[in-house]
Amino acid sequence: MLDLRFDLQYRFPKGGMLTASLSILSDSSSIAVILGPSGSGKTTLLHCLAGVQKPDSGYILTGGTTYFDSEKNIDFPARDRSIGLLFQDAPLFPHLSVSKNMTYGLKEESASDLKSIVGEWCKRFGLSEKADRHPDELSGGERQRVALAQTLAPKPSLLLLDEPLSALDPVTRTDIRKKLRDWLIHEKRSALIVTHDLAEALALSDYLIIMSEGCILQHGDPMEIFSRPAVPQVAKIVGVENLLPGIILEVTEGIVHLGVGKAELAAIGSGLPNESCFVAIRAEEVILERGQARTSSARNHLQGRVQEIIPYGFQVGVVIDCGFLLTARITEQSRQDLGLCLGAEITAVIKASAIQVLTGH
């Protein structure tokens, strides 16, 4: 379960403020992911929670213990907080072997216990035969796994992991991500994980926190945030490819009619006529059809010409000029079947429910 409440103000020495407040008490989720562009204060937030940086004011409360409260003059030193922190870039003690690094945070275990703990972590993270090596003899990915084991081994009640999988190759990353999640659930530990990677955020999190420019913009159920970003910045961070300025023309029976560029769209939502808004459409929600529009349940049929085709591996992004620039994402096979090339005439079909209207900003 996640039990974390904080309200922090931290002034960056080079200007700017971190003002983050959050209150999570959830039995159903234990892994929260913080997503946000670099420079949004994610690392500083973790450092404040762990006690290696001191907030200017505010409080931190987790598991029933107040670790920091500027008004009551409470400030637990980092060593007395039951919080583990994996630093970004995963520094290790360069003069200690892998096994000494892994067990640095363990104090009461006997030598034989320590040995079996090292063996267990080496096996879990694919580091067998590396236990006696020194950090400078390891690859970046191996070092990151050692650092992760070092952070997890003392089993603190809350784990703060700053880009824990960034140095791993894609295959290892998927494997370690699963093992990390299984371990956290099995040991009933909660974690706050910083990542840049959207797929990773979705794969790991029960709870999503979106940060930008020192503030928490939105937090809650990941799917909810991905499908219904509250503000345009969140849509941009969670990777909504189409984020367009628009204006509400009229609202009838739960359908909002929008003017976007030279086109009109119908979306489900609410708003006031003449109100300006942002329109968010995920590229995979856009269906492409060749030739004339047919009748279907979808409310939006937009005629346009292909302006750009962007390859993404097995998928392609197709940019269509249909009164505004709309990006669709289809498979390479579909592109061939449709015979899409630059300048081709195409109809983009979007269901009203796939269009998100963000107003009031």
Added chain:
Amino acid sequence: MSWEAFGLSIKLASTTSFILLLIALPLAYWIAYSKWRWKFLVEAVVALPIVLPPTVLGFYLLIAMGTRSFFGRIYQEVFGSNLVFSFEGLVIASVFYSLPFAVQPLSAAFLSVDKRLIQLSAVLGAAPLVTFIKVILPLSTRGILMALILSFAHTIGEFGVVLMVGGNIAGETRTISIDLYDQVQAMNDGAALETALFLLMLSFFFLSLVYFIDRKKGRTIAGPKI
């Protein structure tokens, strides 16, 4: 060249370096990590012997250790002997004289330890003293070696302070640089040349050692660069 004087210099330099290390470790740690706003004043005091004429330092120490001073009287009552013009007095004077040569390489070494490793140690539950022993010291071995060599070499070469505090007593306070001065005074040019050359070679050796150690950076550089 007087081997007795040379032996005394070695004895003085080793004792001084050892005592200095004990004093300089905590002092350098404090200088490296304290956030006290008046810290720069302490740093200036520690660095004084670098610019102060040795005779000035020697003069003050002479007064401070003399039987008319509080400290000097206490020493005489406890040990029954005079601190001035004794080997023990020389050691105390040398500790002051070589203090910056031990403190500065140490605090520079402590400061060059990756700050994240110190934080990492704390997050993993280590108290500051444990972090100092398990992380900072092992990663500062070059600095410790430098501090030892520099304070040793600097004490060997000391002249003004020894002359003021120790005088010139054979076997007790006549160090090798005092001996050289004596030889020149006695117009004993052959012995003087020999002693001077010996001291020159010795200093050159120590400084070469310092620069050699400084060049061999490697394993102690912390943290992966991903």
